[in-house]
Amino acid sequence: MENRAGIFISQPLGYKTFKPKPLPPDPPIFYDSEMIDLLSRADRMLGRLDGVTETLPDPELFVAMYVQKEAVLSSQIEGTQASLVDVFDGDQSREKKEDIGDIVNYVGAMNYGLERLKEFPLSLRLLREIHRVLLFSGRGSKRSPGEFRTSQNWIGAPGCTLNEATFVPPSVPDMNEAMGALELFMHKESNLPPLIKIALIHAQFETIHPFLDGNGRKGRLLITFWLCQQRILSQPLLYISYFFKQNRQEYYDRLMTVRKTGDWEQWVKFFLKGVAETSEEAISTAKEILSLKKVCEDMMVKSNNNNRRLLNLIFESPVIDKQLVADKLDISQPTANRIVDQFCDLGILVDQKPESKRYKKYAFAKYLAILSRGTEIN
Structure with missing residues (x-):
């Protein structure tokens, strides 16, 4: 059945792939009072978060800490079992070493992408470059890092087959076409509010699933990169993976509902709520850290x-x-x-x-x- 998000296409081997429609949705996003309120709050809280950098005594230090926290949270969504304390402690036990390696790679990918964005636009080429850093070592390093897939992938329970999958992303030709359209949408001028636009971009990227591995982490990195490129954020202080982790099942369900019914509005509302709550949490964290620093200074x-x-x-x-x-x-x-x-x-x-x-x-x-x-x- 066709909907605003795309169509499911039956394949010769019995499974169905999803072919997404290019963005923006048609009919356009509907702004009811709830949507307007959520957008207003998200914009306001994100603006306050960005303003926090001006009050920090050492912005680079705090940014580095926030990047590491986002790296841990995003990796945990994918199943890693390392905490932020493990990362700082340098736990080298066999069961934690690979997980910590994934987090270190994520930090490297974030820093690499932010540096490249100073001289290079957010593009398919840059997405591939960042993906190569993300999967530089450890799990996924043998699954074509830095290259869009040339075979079919699928999403489902561990060990499931294509025919048992929860969701099968676009075929390779449809994937290449969809990524080209997504790149055009990222750069196209529009009347869409920036936070709604990045909500659409993130969901579309996760639906396309262009890599054999690392799509979830890469898609969440994309949120930060786009917001920084658009100067919505001057520093990568938004760790929205905190909200996605706390609401993991709803995160997956909202994305799947878009694919099945074309209900973009509920996904966008969920995303905006996440931006607002995560921004508020980050602001509170920054204030606590500043207060702690003052207390420590007074003790000496x-x-x-x-x-x-x-x-x-x-x-x-x-x-x-x-x-x-x-x-x-x-x-x-x-x-x-x-x-x-x-x-x-x-x-x-x-x-x-x-x-x-x-x-x-x-x-x-x-x-x-x-x-x-x-x-x-x-």
């Missing part, structure tokens, strides 16, 4: 240059050891030992292995608690 009555530098370091690396402190601050080992012990006495750092005398690590526990909220493994 006899503050000196090394104390201040260590405080800045643990906001960058919340789990440290004494050798790292000596190396990063370029100070002697006895000096590093002394100031780390001082931070422990003040309660700023917590000895993670108080019973051990070797391989000791120290955590900025209060900072980690704020930053890792929502990334815990359930």
Whole structure:
């Protein structure tokens, strides 16, 4: 049956692929009062979030932390079992090593894409480049990173066949055609509000599923890249994967409903709600971090240059050891030992292995608690 989103096409082997219609939807998105209210709130909260960067003492540091949080959350949606604490702690256990590798690749892909966007437009070529970084190593690295698929893929329970799939994306020819149309839509001038446009772009990308692996993570990266390219965001502070993770089943259901019934409106409303809630959460997090920094500074009555530098370091690396402190601050080992012990006495750092005398690590526990909220493994 044909709808606003596209049509299902029967294939000779019995399964049906989906051929999406080019964006924007026809008939156009309908703006009821709920849609208008959600759009207004999302715009307002996203604007406030972007304004937070002007109040931060070290914007680059905070941006790096937010990118890592988005990387963890987006990867968890795909099933990784590593938390933000695991990433900072450098857990190298066999069961966590691959998961942490996926997160590191995600951070690399985000940073690579943002840097490339300074000189290169968001295009199919750039999407492939970023995908190559995303799947550089570990799981998915053998599944044609950086190349659009040349065979049929499908979505469903682990081990299911094409005929048992929940959803079968477009055939390869239809996929190539749809990606070309999506690229045109991304750059075409329109009267669509930017947040509604990126909601459509994200859903269409996930429906097309142009890669053999990494489509979910790549599609969520696309949200940040497009918002930054359009200067809706000056920094990648929106970790919308937090909302998608908290509402994972609804996220999948809304996307599937678009394909089956063409109900773009409910998907867009869900997306706008996510932007607003995630922005509000990020603003609250930034305020908590700023407050914590002030409290820590006030605790250091006899503050000196090394104390201040260590405080800045643990906001960058919340789990440290004494050798790292000596190396990063370029100070002697006895000096590093002394100031780390001082931070422990003040309660700023917590000895993670108080019973051990070797391989000791120290955590900025209060900072980690704020930053890792929502990334815990359930």
